[in-house]
Amino acid sequence: MDLVTPGFGLVFWTAITFLILLFILKKFAWKPILGAVSSREESIKDALAAAEAARREMENLQADNERILQEARAEREAMLKDARDMKNKMIADAKEEAKQSADKMIAQAQEAIQSEKKAAIAELKGQVASLSLEIAEKVVKQELSNKGQQEKLVEDMLGKATLN
Amino acid sequence: MTIHLVLLHLHRFSGTHYYFIEEMNLSAIRTLFLGVFLSTSFFVSAQEVSTEAQEDKKFDPKSMIMHHVKDAYGFHIIDIGEKKYAISLPIILWTDNGLTTFMSSAFEHDYYGNVVVERNGEKFVNYKEKIYQLNLGEDALVKGEDGYPANASKPLDISITKNVFMMWVSMLVLFLIFIGAARKYKKSESFVPKGIASFVEPLVLFIRDEVAIPMIGEKKYARYMPYLLTVFFFIWLNNIFGLIPIINGANLTGNIAFTLTMATFTFIITTFSGNKSYWKHIFWMPGVPVPMKIFLMPIEIVGMFTKPISLMIRLFANITAGHIIILALMSLIFIFNTVAIAPVSVAFSLFIIVIEIVVTAIQAYIFTILSALYFGMATEEHEHH
Numbered sequence: 001m002d003l004v005t006p007g008f009g010l011v012f013w014t015a016i017t018f019l020i021l022l023f024i025l026k027k028f029a030w031k032p033i034l035g036a037v038s039s040r041e042e043s044i045k046d047a048l049a050a051a052e053a054a055r056r057e058m059e060n061l062q063a064d065n066e067r068i069l070q071e072a073r074a075e076r077e078a079m080l081k082d083a084r085d086m087k088n089k090m091i092a093d094a095k096e097e098a099k100q101s102a103d104k105m106i107a108q109a110q111e112a113i114q115s116e117k118k119a120a121i122a123e124l125k126g127q128v129a130s131l132s133l134e135i136a137e138k139v140v141k142q143e144l145s146n147k148g149q150q151e152k153l154v155e156d157m158l159g160k161a162t163l164n
Numbered sequence: 165m166t167i168h169l170v171l172l173h174l175h176r177f178s179g180t181h182y183y184f185i186e187e188m189n190l191s192a193i194r195t196l197f198l199g200v201f202l203s204t205s206f207f208v209s210a211q212e213v214s215t216e217a218q219e220d221k222k223f224d225p226k227s228m229i230m231h232h233v234k235d236a237y238g239f240h241i242i243d244i245g246e247k248k249y250a251i252s253l254p255i256i257l258w259t260d261n262g263l264t265t266f267m268s269s270a271f272e273h274d275y276y277g278n279v280v281v282e283r284n285g286e287k288f289v290n291y292k293e294k295i296y297q298l299n300l301g302e303d304a305l306v307k308g309e310d311g312y313p314a315n316a317s318k319p320l321d322i323s324i325t326k327n328v329f330m331m332w333v334s335m336l337v338l339f340l341i342f343i344g345a346a347r348k349y350k351k352s353e354s355f356v357p358k359g360i361a362s363f364v365e366p367l368v369l370f371i372r373d374e375v376a377i378p379m380i381g382e383k384k385y386a387r388y389m390p391y392l393l394t395v396f397f398f399i400w401l402n403n404i405f406g407l408i409p410i411i412n413g414a415n416l417t418g419n420i421a422f423t424l425t426m427a428t429f430t431f432i433i434t435t436f437s438g439n440k441s442y443w444k445h446i447f448w449m450p451g452v453p454v455p456m457k458i459f460l461m462p463i464e465i466v467g468m469f470t471k472p473i474s475l476m477i478r479l480f481a482n483i484t485a486g487h488i489i490i491l492a493l494m495s496l497i498f499i500f501n502t503v504a505i506a507p508v509s510v511a512f513s514l515f516i517i518v519i520e521i522v523v524t525a526i527q528a529y530i531f532t533i534l535s536a537l538y539f540g541m542a543t544e545e546h547e548h549h
Contacts, residue, residue, distance in 0.1 A: 001486070002292070003233065003234065004231065006419075007294075007421045008322070009256075009325065009328070010327055010421035010422060011424060012322050012424075013324070014421065014422050018394070018426070018429065020335070021335050021398060025342055026390035031390075033342070033346050034389060055408045073258050119232075136328050
């Protein structure tokens, strides 16, 4: 029975000791320790939140970059396409123009050739006519210088001219 | 050799887990290889004692065990021959004449009521580690038929007993550990635990995150943290001290007075932090018919008290039982009166000691978590009724 009969002395000292222990530890140990731990946890939480925010911002930035890059790429594509189109058009235009002017020149040249030819032919005709006249004059002069021959000619001509 | 000397001698060897380290200490062996040295020292001592025991008196395991489980007025270290080595502690008594104090060495470490100490005309004896004041005119203690002193009464006794002394040692150790740890935090600005703080912090966080917050709740736990932490470490450290043989195993946490006091603190805090809904659940249980309310009221009122009483008994019984088992195992050597049983006793008590080391932490944890649970019940908000 002694074992389960609490002795007053120990109850008394335990109560006093425990209260002192509680008071002093609370003031000098638990408060600083728990305070330090909770402020550390707070700072960790803050740091994590900041890191998360930074990560999100980073993501946003990356997305922006991506978008800008995409846009730039598209723009470049468009510009290149325009340039290519323009080039093709210019080449086509130039070709067309060149062809036209060439055609025109050819036509003019042909015309000039034609007219030159005509003039040349006309001149040639004139010269041939005058030459023929001269020749004819000379021949006639010669022919008519000899009486016998004149007669013969007349006769030939008359002979050929069959009267019907 | 007188009977009680033989008994003291017996205690010394049969003793217990307390005594084997002292043996080792005497032979200047401070090593942890308990097994080897223990069994050798036990072999020797067992032989020695068993012959003595046969000569003088039959070994009484019950009185030996009870003596070692209970409180004492001094640290009895060892007897060498006729000389007793012990640390005496102050005895403080409040008698009809007022305060009486003297050192426990005045009793010459007798606890059979043989040595009478006279102070201020009052006579005191130490009978089974309780101080009795002899009635006026008596010169020697007379034992009644029930085994208790018949001609003496107990004065109000607030002596610094072995348990009180060890409690103060534990208080100093706790101060050193935790105030030291707290200072580490003050020094480092980044709150990084270093040194002792890195050992203390996980335990403190364990109490906070596994005990206080789940039991009491995020909102209100902070108020109870100092109490829970103090209780946990105080009980744990004293549980451990109870297992250390060299300090004579002051069985503080296995003493009903200690557990009573601690449980009373929990009870007081629970009662004073009880909110409206807590009291309503005790006196007028909501949500049940009126006859049931009346029926439940006495049960709930009894429940208010059984909770701390269970705390008191659990800690006391667990720690004391562990000590008794170890002592009983050691007693086997002397009951069987043979050396052959010594290795078995040593092996088993070693096994029990290992379990006891675990129990030190478990019981401290259980006391703390149940206290937290009671605080949680007292402060719980019932919104849906």
